[in-house]
Amino acid sequence: MPVSAIVCAVVALVACGLSGAGMFVAMGAGLAAVGLGMIGFGRRRAPGPSRLLAATAIALGGLALVLAIGRYAVTLLALRQLVGALG
Secondary structure, three states: OHHHHHHHHHHHHHHHOOOOOHHHHHHHHHHHHHHHHHHHHHOOOOOHHHHHHHHHHHHHHHHHHHHHHHHHHHHHHHHHHHHHHHO
16 A cells, blocks of 8 residues: 555655646655555554555655646636736
């Protein structure tokens, strides 16, 4: 579980830098990384490195999610300014 969470987190961080639909891929993969990381971290009987990997996935997935949401907000603000300038 933590390995798939860290893969989702890395995919989300890479997708943050892509143009086009990368923002939406980053949002989805970031949410998946946080969710899978929470599941992996919640297993009390799991070994320490596994739980640490899950916590890292939560942090990286959350960072990618914040970056993607920020990019989405900037896009909406730019569109709002463009519509205001045209109309």
